[in-house]
Amino acid sequence: MTMLELRGISKSYGDHKGASDVSLVAPSGSRTVIVGPSGSGKTTLLRLIAGFEAPDAGTISLDGRQLHGAGGSVPPHKRNIAYVAQEGALFPHMSVGDNVGFAMPRQAVDRARRVDELLEQVGLPAGFRARRPHQLSGGQQQRVALARALAQKPDLMLLDEPFSALDTGLREAMRTMVGDVLREAGIASVLVTHDQAEALAFADHLVVMRDGLVADAGPPQRLYERPADVETARFLGEAIVLPSAIVGGVARTALGDVPVRHEDVARADVLVRPEQVVVAAQSESSMGALGRILHRSYRGAQWRLEIDCRDGGVAEPFCVDVPAGLDLKPGDLVRLSVANEAHVFPDSPT
Numbered sequence: 001m002t003m004l005e006l007r008g009i010s011k012s013y014g015d016h017k018g019a020s021d022v023s024l025v026a027p028s029g030s031r032t033v034i035v036g037p038s039g040s041g042k043t044t045l046l047r048l049i050a051g052f053e054a055p056d057a058g059t060i061s062l063d064g065r066q067l068h069g070a071g072g073s074v075p076p077h078k079r080n081i082a083y084v085a086q087e088g089a090l091f092p093h094m095s096v097g098d099n100v101g102f103a104m105p106r107q108a109v110d111r112a113r114r115v116d117e118l119l120e121q122v123g124l125p126a127g128f129r130a131r132r133p134h135q136l137s138g139g140q141q142q143r144v145a146l147a148r149a150l151a152q153k154p155d156l157m158l159l160d161e162p163f164s165a166l167d168t169g170l171r172e173a174m175r176t177m178v179g180d181v182l183r184e185a186g187i188a189s190v191l192v193t194h195d196q197a198e199a200l201a202f203a204d205h206l207v208v209m210r211d212g213l214v215a216d217a218g219p220p221q222r223l224y225e226r227p228a229d230v231e232t233a234r235f236l237g238e239a240i241v242l243p244s245a246i247v248g249g250v251a252r253t254a255l256g257d258v259p260v261r262h263e264d265v266a267r268a269d270v271l272v273r274p275e276q277v278v279v280a281a282q283s284e285s286s287m288g289a290l291g292r293i294l295h296r297s298y299r300g301a302q303w304r305l306e307i308d309c310r311d312g313g314v315a316e317p318f319c320v321d322v323p324a325g326l327d328l329k330p331g332d333l334v335r336l337s338v339a340n341e342a343h344v345f346p347d348s349p350t
């Protein structure tokens with residue numbers, strides 16, 4: 001079932017196009033992530049969904065109820081949508097308890113109990129209720145902002161880069177916590193981020209934006225493994241793009257023959273992810289394409305090798321992680337092959 005539906009949404013700021021004819025369908029109860037480079041239109045889309053701005057064209061509906069369209073626009077406070085911004089945006093002059101209880105009637109008898117429950121839900125002790133925002137760390141402020149948003153009992157939670165000010169470890173912990181809290185509360189969400197790893201980890205429905213347009217959308221695994229185009233592939237991770245001919249379900253590439261699901265064509269671009277590349281010392285194997293190690297960097301359990309296979313026909317050097325036990329150094333020659341199926345880009349030249 002469809003939860004959120006945007007049809008033909010456009011929004012310009014003077015000559016700048018924030019969003020161009022965006023259509024997007026988020027499934028019911030989903031955790032949708034909008035990801036894209038800076039300036040691609042992610043925040044614009046979120047603000048249009050929240051109702052902070054009106055689109056120049058198009059319709060927006062939530063659970064079958066039209067929020068914006070020919071019939072007019074529902075004001076933001078009547079959309080029952082919560083918005084958590086990058087910095088949390090807590091009211092600085094109010095206590096944590098008053099921030100969280102902001103949307104609750106002041107005289108409600110169970111207000112204090114409900115505030116404590118919400119604080120507990122986001123992992124904060126009830127003792128924090130009397131503190132002011134400046135007495136909290138960045139992560140704690142984000143937890144309070146989330147509790148305040150949950151207090152609204154929204155139909156949809158919009159999260160605009162809510163973890164970007166946090167350091168890596170805390171960021172991951174917060175992301176997991178937010179995902180769990182939203183799942184338990186049964187609240188659908190749309191998260192905006194420019195971080196592809198975060199997008200892949202949080203999403204069950206991923207939307208990649210570029211220049212105000214939706215470049216690709218679907219389950220994250222599908223987008224990572226079978227992206228619509230080369231730019232999306234590169235945005236979501238390291239991508240080795242190999243021109244090839246396809247004959248009988250096999251792509252003839254510079255890194256050897258690779259099975260593909262595609263009809264025969266004389267020329268197609270094939271995507272190989274680095275984790276599919278098998279690297280062996282030249283002394284160990286005489287099979288596969290020949291490459292040379294340009295650099296290596298230590299990553300604890302692995303080495304990241306930058307490999308040059310331009311003589312073999314791969315246009316650019318690429319990086320592959322190998323187990324730390326594999327003693328391969330810059331200058332060494334290696335044999336390369338590809339494991340598993342590869343993806344053929346649908347817009348490949350034929």
Ligand SMILES: Nc1ncnc2c1ncn2[C@@H]1O[C@H](COP(=O)(O)OP(=O)(O)OP(=O)(O)O)[C@@H](O)[C@H]1O
Pocket residue numbers: 013016017018036037038039040041042043044045194
């Ligand atoms: N209020 C505004 N006035 C003029 N131009 C705007 C306004 N808001 C956004 N834009 C422009 O619209 C485009 C999309 O901006 P938006 O903030 O949606 O991008 P974004 O993908 O969220 O970027 P970031 O990751 O840097 O936050 C940009 O070119 C931006 O300069």
